[in-house]
Amino acid sequence: MSPADTLWSALTALWVNKLRSSLTILGIVIGVAAVISLMSIGRGAQAAITEDIQSLGANQLIVQPGAATEGPRFLGQGTGSTLTLDDAYAMMDPVWVPSAAAVAPELSTGGQIVAGRANTFSQVLGVTPEYELAQEVTLSYGDFITAGHIANRSEVVVLGSRVSESLFGLRDPVGQTVKINERQFTVIGVMARNETGVWAGVFGETALVPITTAYYRLAVERTTQGSVSVDRINVQVKSPDLVDDAEREITNLLRLRHRLTGGNDFYINNFQDIIDSFEDATNTFVIFLGSIAGISLLVGGIGIMNIMLVSVAERTREIGIRKALGAKRKDILVQFMGEATLLSLVGGGIGVLVGVGISRLADGWSLAGETLNTTFNLDIVLLALAVSAVVGIFFGIYPAMRAARLRPIDALRYE
Amino acid sequence: MIILENVKKVYNVGSVEVAALNGVSLCIAKGEMVAVMGVSGSGKSTLMNIIGCLDLPTSGVYRLEDRNVAYLTDNHLAEIRGREIGFIFQTYNLLPRLTARRNVELPLMYSREPNRRERARYALERVGLSERANHLPTELSGGEQQRVGIARALAQEPTIILADEPTGNLDSGSSNEIISILTRLNREEGITVVVVTHSTEIAVRTQRIIYMLDGRVVADKPPGASFRKRVWEQ
Structure with missing residues (x-):
């Protein structure tokens, strides 16, 4: 199948189960938005701390x-x-x-x-x-x-x-x-x-x-x-x-x-040593925040895997038909991987928008007496998108391999 | 040319081994139209699956156009299914969310044919469904769905068409139509047609009837009075 066919087929497959697809996407949206907003807040805090230390005499x-x-x-x-x-x-x-x-x-x-x-x-x-x-x-x-x-x-x-x-x-x-x-x-x-x-x-x-x-x-x-x-x-x-x-x-x-x-x-x-150790500490802090948010992304990824497994089971007969019509293992693999990746990328895209929105909103809010400054960078967006794509591929690959490995005759007989 | 030599197919059902094919030897020449008959469980469908490269024999040799399929890779078998063999199923097996045209295009998508829109249109035209190309399978009658199934097989431009009880779910009018299309394809285009059927009406319109029982070929002859009598005796 050509890439255009793969995309088209993934889109139609997801469109058929709109509610299911949107809920799966929502899981990724929440994960990516959490990563972006928490990391923006973390980076903001890091920048504030670093600035404090700079004034100490970096x-x-x-x-x-x-x-x-x-x-x-x-x-x-x-x-x-x-x-x-x-x-x-x-x-x-x-x-x-x-x-x-x-x-x-x-x-x-x-x-x-x-x-x-x-x-x-x-x-x-x-x-x-x-x-x-x-x-x-x-x-x-x-x-x-x-x-x-x-x-x-x-x-x-x-x-x-x-x-x-x-x-x-x-x-x-x-x-x-x-x-x-x-x-x-x-x-x-x-x-x-x-x-x-x-x-x-x-x-x-x-x-x-x-x-x-x-x-x-x-x-x-x-x-x-x-x-x-x-x-x-x-x-x-x-x-x-x-x-x-x-x-x-x-x-x-x-x-x-x-x-x-x-x-x-x-x-x-x-003061460089002091600065370095402070930077290490604040980096740990940002990574820690990111990891907490990453857990929700992971949960979203498991959602994708779950839905893809259901989808593969539901469409076993379809897989059989496709194989009878000349689909190779790779074709089936790519088809289901495409659907999983599309889910996670769409979720990632929306999640970036939501996350950027949240970090913009949170900018300047005061929290426990401290003004919250968010530092928002393109690299966070790229990271979140890359991670969501990887999540899609990672959690999509097992269901897709299960689909691809089905023997055509077993798949065709499946009721 | 389809050649089977002492082909056996054994399924493991739990701990019990069931022989679906128990030593079948056959030769079907290019351009033949063959009916395969037999009671349920006689191994007809298993035979079709093996001929169609959907399944491999447990033992014995199956040669398709001088290739021993046991030595072919998965990808090669998929390519054969996509280019050389057209399947027609009892339950049509159309993808419900694709229009008739998209269904017909499906095998061409996998064989990466260029101008597949053209070929799909032409295939639908040949089964008389040009006007219904953009309908979903659910919007078509059983006979029409089966004609889409035939168009899908035709679009591949196969050398062999395997039809597994193609008229099993159809009324007699639609059945006749389907049989006519199949015989026409065989006669006019020289496509080898193997059709599994319970219907003697179909069987008598072929050149050769293979009768199966308990995984063996018990009769293999042109349709004639004696065969018909034998069938009725069963």
Whole structure:
């Protein structure tokens, strides 16, 4: 039989039993629609989670000095003073580290901050202007530290929202003076409270000062290298894909600058491992949702098999007649496979439409306080269609083989 | 040319073996018109099924046009059924949801004939059913349905037509019509016709009558007075 004949014969056979065919198709429709809508919701959730982690710093590298090997005891990674402000400036050079979007060195100290009669204790970070971009700092009042402040070792400070609150209440503190470790600093800005995301609250308890000021005016330790030493250098890479490149570029640069021949005197940490494991977890979640929906598709497939077995039994005589008229095994096989595949493909097609409809409807709905975002991709549709076709073929093949294997004489005699 | 040599067919009914054919040797030449007669259970239908390649002998040799069917593959047998042998059944065996024309086209679909619409139309014309080509079998009378059955066999342009009690369900008028068509096909087109029948009216219009009993051929001669007498004695 030609393909057109097969299609025509399958269509007429299914048309004769309209109710039965539509119920079988309905089983597939439900299965495919469930797969598509659940996977769209799952993908949406995955995208939301990944976005959260990206904001945590998917494209962040943290360069820290190696452990101090001088002194009475080992203090661990990051305690050395081998990284300098000049290293950070070198890393800003696109010739050396083309993958870096922003380089923000920081020097961490802590101190008493006093304003009038109020006081608080907070972390004081020495930073450069790049910090604003690299850490995505937003300001609620005033301005950020400028290059001029760095050059002049200006005694200015950008307060964290909670520091500002505990010293000044809800007033705008810009222009006021505070004392940090007994030195006078002018408040030039206040960081906005970070309510959402993984950085929530992080900047609240911090005060930022120019890194040179932190080094020369506040820091306890000084290096002998004649340059400002830093605790860490935050590097924002242009895209998460370039993290490995950036790591290699920075390593090369620092090894040259530090004239290293042996091991590195610095560490580079990245978030990629964390991201990877989160992505694995969310993938599992999406696959899990898909599998649950897949069960209903499986049930739909069993429906097809059921109906095809009934159909083969009912039409045993027809099979006999066809065989007597010259139908080969293959012809009968193809005929019944065609019917099963047609059922599942029509079901798959309608299921895709329904599933897309559901995921569109579900988009933006809030569920248990979380806004449901659905991410709908063509690959889900193709997957669902392919799976439904495979279901049709898989569950159609046994009944069809039973039909094809019937001996013509037995089939003809069947009443 | 149909040659059977000591053909046996044994069915297993539960644990009991039943011999439907018990050593049949036959030769039917091209262009013959043969009637096969016998009481129910004498093995007529089994013989037809074996000649028609619907079933294979348990033992013995069946040669169809010098081919031993025991050595043919399933596909080859299907091809023979589709191209060389036209079946006509007592119960017509038309597919109920296909129109007369579609039913006639069915074997051509399997043999992948080109212009099958043309051939189907011509076949229906030859049995005088051109106007009823687009009717479903349920809309046709028994005689008309059987004529569609004949047209279906004709469309294949077979060399052999096997008719298993073609008039068993028909009134005498329709029966005559069917017999006339069959004899005409035999005489004018040289198609070998083997017809199983209970009806002596059909039998006497053939050239040769094979009488079967208990899976054996007990008489094989042209229709004549002596045979008729023998039939009536049974």
